[in-house]
Amino acid sequence: MLSIKNLKAGIADKEILKGFNLEVKAGEVHAIMGPNGSGKSTLASVLAGREDYAVTEGAVQFNGKDLLDLSPEDRAREGLFLAFQYPVEIPGVSNINFLKTAIAEIRKYRGLPPMEAKDFLKLVKEKQALVELQVTLANRSVNEGFSGGEKKRNEIFQMAVLEPCLAILDETDSGLDIDALRIVANGVNKLRSENRSFVVITHYQRLLEYIVPDFVHVMYDGKIVKSGPKELALELEAKGYDWIKKELGDVIEA
């Protein structure tokens, strides 16, 4: 589904991703962990198509297409979804109008007929329940006045509505209390299926207690330095990232 090969990218003259490789197959959940500044959020931004970043080398295939060649909107229309670390407040754009427009444009791109208004409202209601998002979306602007937890739940809610085949969760757990974390994780778990993959970016092992990954990767200095099964997350939690750095240091010294 997603194949990242030797990806090098940065902002201005600073190279942040330094030869990143990752293979994600349909239905898999990959966790990417790593210390601050290792390039996790840059990876998410580059995959979603944020224009501030320049890709200097490497290739990304997404469902057989060259992802890097697509505009951000076409990436979304192809089935990529990024749950933002800091969801943006957009005063004056109602949540409902926003989603309606998104669905309409995605369906048009895929050659599907427009969704009936009643089907749309039913879908919204159903998915809202999934993430226990109780705010009235119709009259409220996107994320405006939402609490930190509501914003993150809104991200998962949007994901549920748009039904992507690959979702990247960029530190969705940051700023969440334990109840909100559980709700968000439940939402994600309900959306797990054999056709849908997840890349979960996080600092902490805590989230992975709820969203159990198939693989855990440790990112450091712009690339993956260690991969393993879900138990790797526990080891990281116990030993800290210094352990990895030290091991790497040893490798370099040796």
Place this chain on the structure above:
Amino acid sequence: MTNIAEKLNISEKLIATLELEKNSLAGTAHIQAIRKTALGSFTEQGLPHRKNEEYKYSPVSALFKSELCPAKQNACAKLTKSTIAELRIPGLDSHLITVVNGFVSEDLSDYNPNAKSVLVYNTRNTAKHAPALFEKHFGQYASNDADAFIALNTAAFQDVLFIQIADNVQVDKPVVILNVTTTETASLASPRNLIHVGQNASVQIIELYVSIDQNASAINNSVSEIVIETGAKALFYKIQDDCPGLNLITTTQASQKANSHFDTHTVTLSGSWIRNNLNILLEGEHCESHLNGLFILNDSQHVDNHTLVDHAKPHCESNQLYKGLLDDKSSGVFNGKIFVRRDAQKTNAYQSSKNMLLSDDAAINAKPQLEIYADDVKCSHGSSTGQIDEEALFYLKSRGIGSESAKALLMLAFTQDVVNTIRIDALRKHAETLIEKRLSK
């Protein structure tokens, strides 16, 4: 030098024409006397030149390029009842008064002239029966010496539309003034209105500006005087849409008596060169005024909104919000002045101008001014100019919304707080439709 000479020429020629025609213009001795004074004032002032601070960013030399004659009544043959019907606001039941090139057209209007609560006078036809109220108020608020265009309108108008709302009357439906410019030659139309809202009365007025096949050099210079008596309430909407190529100067001069309420919206979506002057005098206590403005410009459109709120009495509140979206090589001006006189204690006066520039060539000049002579007041003003929020744009795109639609959504969002305060449902929906259409261009 040649430039100035040419300008003087145009203005001198205009004066000569008006001198020649003044005796043939209809009107009572009262009206003739007012015209004469105004012509004297205009002769003295001439057209505003570049050094005039009030016209610094809107030089009128761009406008007065060729010789102008006062517009004639001969309305374009295309103007039929069905043309007018198409220009009406969908779903809005209203009293319609059509004014063509400054002449009230009874044929193209649709109101009940016999209704006792709303009187409409057209001075050209009924000048001999001008009511006492007309004589008392006409020409008493818009001062010739304050602006050359007021003097010019007063010297050149042919017809006055006088709308009188009797005391204690709540007008059943909005009054729409359809201001059509359709002149085949380079001419000057001078629509003139006097609106008197009696004590404790209330009215909603919508002024629609439309141009149909107008000559590229034609100018429409309109003046409205609005008197809002004690306890009265007036909502006043100026919608400038569907007027491509229109060169327009409008002056709205309002006077508010105690406990009155005046709520205005000035929405500009079309037109070539537009200057809107909105002057409000708060001459009674406990008045409330709201001034809302929205302009969406592209190509080389130019729109200048000048507001003046004069707080002469205590315990009044005024609130201004003007927003502009400017694309291509368009330019805009917001010049807002608030006076708080020495007597006007406990005044609350707020003003905000927010603009979004969508291209590198678009420009906005925003000039908020506060002059406060009282010491116990709350006043604020602010102005901001920005671009489309790139973060918000990326967020929308990341959900599959294309660049153009995403921008349109954000621009539409920018207009929301002005549009949401339009209190006539059908008009608000109409404005939303027009803006959506305008932004998806």
